Amino acid sequence: MPENISSNSGPPPLYSQPMLFWLHISNWAKRAGFVNGIGGLHNARREALIKANGDNGQSVEQLQLFADHKNSSVFQRYYLGAINIIDGAANYLGMDTKRNLTEDFRSATMEWESDLIWQFPAREFDQLKRDENYVRLTEQIFTYTTLISRGGSTKELEQHTAYRKQAYNDRRKFMRRKLQEYQRFATDQSDWRWDHLPRIIHMMPERQRLLQNLGRKETLRSPTGLSALEDLISLRTGDWRVAYQSQLRPKNGICPVKSCNQKIESLHISQRWQHIYCYYKKHLKANHNFAKFCFLCNHWVTDKQEWEHHCQKHINDEDTPFRCDPIIFRHAYAFQCPHPNCSALVDSTENLWYYLKDIHSVDSAPLKKHPALAETPVAIFKFEPLNDPDSLNKDIWEVEKLLAKWGPKRKSKYLVKWKGFPDEDNTWEPQVYISEDLIKNFESTFEGNHAGVQLFDKRKLGGNVKYLVEWKGRPKCETSWEKAKTLSSARVREYEAGARDL
Structure with missing residues (x-):
């Protein structure tokens, strides 16, 4: 690996490990519709050797030299394969032999689906996050992350890091297995509107009429012919750089x-x-x-x-x-x-x-009309009945108050407490879906997050003090370390007083 030092010729080249590069290639193949991806970079090398053996008639010694194989058994056992490439019928009848006998057999192993779904739709992913295995692994990841952030001996940190890595791998394998199951039974969802032209043709009425009129057998003086001439003149003289309805x-x-x-x-x-x-x-x-x-x-x-x-x-x-x-x-x-x-x-x-x-990528409905996705709102980890069951018959959720704010200024999200619902159903909503009056009232008295947060731990890294924050009504997996300046001074003093008492 070259050192990461720039020179007069520009930045240094970036290299990838063979396994990582193969994973990228395989993921690209899956996005292109190949269900099983690509088995590895050796497949391309093996294909080149098979073609050289079948099409060019190279000797085994030359093929082994080309493959840089010191052991002939590796070349014959793993690269040439078990498919016979000799055209027996042509040899017996004295005809020209075919050299591409195995091409159809090899390509048949690359299963291709033009409409392969390569990620979970929102409904299936929502159901997946409620699966007990997914929840269990997510809680394990959060637990080990908390233990790592609290510090400890080198041996303990290495052990917690290894456990967290294993939990990540187990969750990734679980999601991959569920996705493959969904892909296996997914239905065809192709539609002509995926093409770019049908989605913008209404912006070009002249071209849309020409597509219909130019194929007709009409005279130039007919209404169809005159319409075509007018459209051609409009395209020639109009401003083609901007489209207008x-x-x-x-x-x-x-x-x-x-x-x-x-x-x-x-x-x-x-x-x-x-x-x-x-x-x-x-x-x-x-x-x-x-x-x-x-x-x-x-x-x-x-x-x-x-x-x-x-x-x-x-x-x-x-x-x-x-x-x-x-x-x-x-x-x-x-x-x-x-x-x-x-x-x-x-x-x-x-x-x-x-x-x-x-x-x-809209996560939820606007605040003024926030529809429930089920007869009763479902929390990720636990659920309590509604305080006001009558509100289930309504299509509108009323906002009781805003509890907290998180994120940069222009992309802030607000923690919303819904009227008639327990704290477990609090949700994060982007500011574009919240009325300006609610935001103005909240910001006018905002001096840091207070009502919607609870502090549990403190750490200092590089001169920056951070507190472990649990957001009111949100699952434990969303607990995060937040800077002291984002929290109200009253909440910080409350935590410090409790820490001194301990």
Whole structure:
């Protein structure tokens, strides 16, 4: 391994161990759809030797020299294989012999599935995390991590590290086995909308009409022919660098919002679509207090109830895409419909949130309408009945208060206490799903985490003091070391006083 020292020619090359490199290659093969991955780098070497032996007729001595095998038994037993490559029928009949007899047999061992799912969907992963084996191994990892952080003799630290490593390996093997079982029985979920063009074609109405009209036998003076000519002229003279929906196109080179009237060419191409969309939305919200744009039918809706009915109609008509995650085409958002109820062919609220987790990495519902995923909320480690069972009949969870905050400023998450639910059902929610009033009220009195934390231990590393924090209502596996500046001074004094008493 070369030393990690930069030179005039640039940074040093990076090398990987053979086993690690093989694992990367095998994972790439699995993502490409090969169920069992690649058996190892020796497979490629073995294939080269088999081809040289069968196609080129090299002698065994030359093949062994090429393979750099000192022992001939290794070459013959493990590399040449047991499949006979001699075309017996051709030799007997005096015909030209075939040299690729074993190719079909060897390629048949590479099982390929075009729609192979290479990671757990949200529903299956949620069920996996509740499995007793997964929970047991996770608790072991947390226990050994806590013991390692507390220190001890060198022998104890080595022993705890080895146990934790074994727990990680056992959990990884358990997840891999469950994933292989799921892959074995997974159904085909292919869909034409995975292709890029069908997902952005609605942004190019001229091209969409040309795809239909150019194949027809019509005269140029017919309505179809005139439409094709108009579309070709529009493509030739229009601004091809930015895509616009029909309701968001500039008029005579000017923003269509009357209160703006800015020349679109004065803006950078990356800002043109965004400018029209934001000003349109701002203008409509000022007049109607509500404005949503359906990207599926290029239509603004200015009434909340009408918007819900509009999206429900798409669902009832099965007029929703297989995927609706946002994509950008020519500096414009080309996703089908941003409303969560218009996401996919879902038949229940539970399936909707699992779908959003798979496609958008959305962990949970917004606070204003947080649907339960079961008849009773299920905690990971233990469960107590609700204080207010009547709230089960409602689709809305009411926030009682925010308990704590964690993470950097722009990506902070808040620990939420739900009204009528026990502390075990507290959840972490990103700030984008929390109303601004709740955040402002919490931040106005925030001087460090207090109500939602409990301190259990203290350590000092490199001059930084950290405390072992258990978050109220969250499982023990989420316990973490937090800096003193993120905690309230009252909570720190409380811990220090208790430590002195001990």
